[in-house]
Every structure is written in C-alpha cells, then in structure tokens.
Amino acid sequence: MSSHHIVRDDQEPALIIANGAACNNELLGQLLEWQPLVIVLDSAIERVSELNIKVDVLLGDFDRGFNPEAFVASQYPIEIIHAPDQNKTDLEKAYDYLIQRKIPAANVVWATGRRADHTITNLTNIVRYRNSLKIVIHDDHSKIFLLPTHFQKWYPKETIISLIPIGQVNGITTQNLVYPLHDESLMMGYRTGSSNAVAEDGIVTISHAEGDLLLMECID
Structure with missing residues (x-):
C-alpha cells in the first residue's frame, strides 16, 4: 500500500489506526489519501509497517517489552509519544494528543472487531470528546459518529x-x-x-x- 500524501494542515482530520480488526485496503487507502497526519497505536505498528504505510506518530504505553526505537529507521521521520497513563486507553491518549495540537477531527480505523470489550469501549468513549474533537469510526460495514442535537x-x-x-x-x-x-x-x-x-x-x-x-x- 502506498504512503499517504504529506500535507501539513492541522485543520484537516487526522487518521488514527488502532489495533482491532483490519478494514479492507480500499477503505484504508481512501482515508490515507486525504489525511495530513497518521497516528498508529503501538499495538498496531507491526501490522501497519507490513502494509508499507508511512506513519507520522507512534503512540502508546509501550508495555510488554515494546521497543519503539525498532521502527525509527523504517518510519523516519516519526514522532514517538510515550503515554503511560493506565487510566486511559491508547486510543483515548491519541485523542488527547490531537486536542493538544488543536486538530479538530479524527477518522479512526481498526477500532472495532476482535475483542468485544475493546469495541464497546472505543464506541462509547466517543461521547467523552463531544466538545473537543469530531470523531468518526470506520470499518468495512459501518461509519459511526456522535450526533449533534x-x-x-x-x-x-x-x-x-x-x-x-x-x-x-x-x-x-x-x-x-x-x-x-x-x-x-x-x-x-x-x-x-x-x-x-x-x-x-x-x-x-x-x-x-x-x-x-x-x-x-x-x-x-
């Protein structure tokens, strides 16, 4: 899969790649084509690298012996964000990172499927960011977002x-x-x-x- 276009505009949605079930390559390619910033959670970086996707930010708690430095050369230049807070999921930490950068919106893939507890948490946690970040979760069967009134x-x-x-x-x-x-x-x-x-x-x-x-x- 080709790398995404490098467009530095923090007013455009970022793309977050989590570590649930993979979506089809066509959907992923469409999202990569228009994303100025690609964030990958540490648990998914090996899968993402195998698809030859260029990553801008690698973020996570880096537990279980994970070594982020192993991906510096292949993904250069890459920003590594160590976020050890165990009271939040890595996906929530990615949202916090975008808010800190004043990026207004995020498309999210690989956030559903696999473990049911992760899927339910990822979907329901959208509400916590109602006033600070527009979040859309995509998979092969659904496009999911929080409605305004x-x-x-x-x-x-x-x-x-x-x-x-x-x-x-x-x-x-x-x-x-x-x-x-x-x-x-x-x-x-x-x-x-x-x-x-x-x-x-x-x-x-x-x-x-x-x-x-x-x-x-x-x-x-």
Whole structure:
C-alpha cells in the first residue's frame, strides 16, 4: 500500500489506526489519501509497517517489552509519544494528543472487531470528546459518529441507519426514515434504533433533546 500524501494542515482530520480488526485496503487507502497526519497505536505498528504505510506518530504505553526505537529507521521521520497513563486507553491518549495540537477531527480505523470489550469501549468513549474533537469510526460495514442535537444529511433510499443511545436519549424525532420517531426515547439495553432505513432519496433529519446518540451508517 502506498504512503499517504504529506500535507501539513492541522485543520484537516487526522487518521488514527488502532489495533482491532483490519478494514479492507480500499477503505484504508481512501482515508490515507486525504489525511495530513497518521497516528498508529503501538499495538498496531507491526501490522501497519507490513502494509508499507508511512506513519507520522507512534503512540502508546509501550508495555510488554515494546521497543519503539525498532521502527525509527523504517518510519523516519516519526514522532514517538510515550503515554503511560493506565487510566486511559491508547486510543483515548491519541485523542488527547490531537486536542493538544488543536486538530479538530479524527477518522479512526481498526477500532472495532476482535475483542468485544475493546469495541464497546472505543464506541462509547466517543461521547467523552463531544466538545473537543469530531470523531468518526470506520470499518468495512459501518461509519459511526456522535450526533449533534440537530442533524441533517442527504442519503439514498434504503441506506441502513442505526441510532444507538449511550445511556438514555430523550426527545428523538426523525424525518425520512422507514420507522420514524416522534419525540421518543431510546435507552441502551432496552430500546435502540437499530436497522432503520432511509425511506426515500433525500434529506434525513434527526433531532434529540438530551442525551448522547450515535449514528451508524451501515453496509450489509
């Protein structure tokens, strides 16, 4: 796989590569093509290097005998960030790094699949960064992001849309979905909005009064 273009513009989204299930090369290549900054968590660097991807930042706690210096020559120039805080995941530390650099957004791959606990944590932790970083998680079947209280986007008919509440979300109203919601509530573990779909080509509107609501654009 070719290296990404080197464009130094901290107003563009960064790309974070975690260590879950790999996505297909086409998706990864599309994201690499437009990312000015590529961050790889230490647990994934060997897999990433095997794909011949140029990395800008290697970040992690470097535990279990991991030696970051082993990748300096092949990835030169690379910034190595040692983040030993055990109270945060390495993905959260990558978010913190971007916030410190005042980079406003991040696309994330390899953050789902493999261990279920990691997947659930990576998805739900998006809400902690609501006010400081726009996060979109991509895999082969989904594009996942946190909704603002009022959201509009054009979709083709039959696009699968899932609304997943983190905790309880109240006052949800939708337009142009097959199964509309009218000032209703969703609650994790009791009622979610999984596997809804766009009714007709056009604008989908989703609003909610309170709570944290994830949108998943899904592909079977």
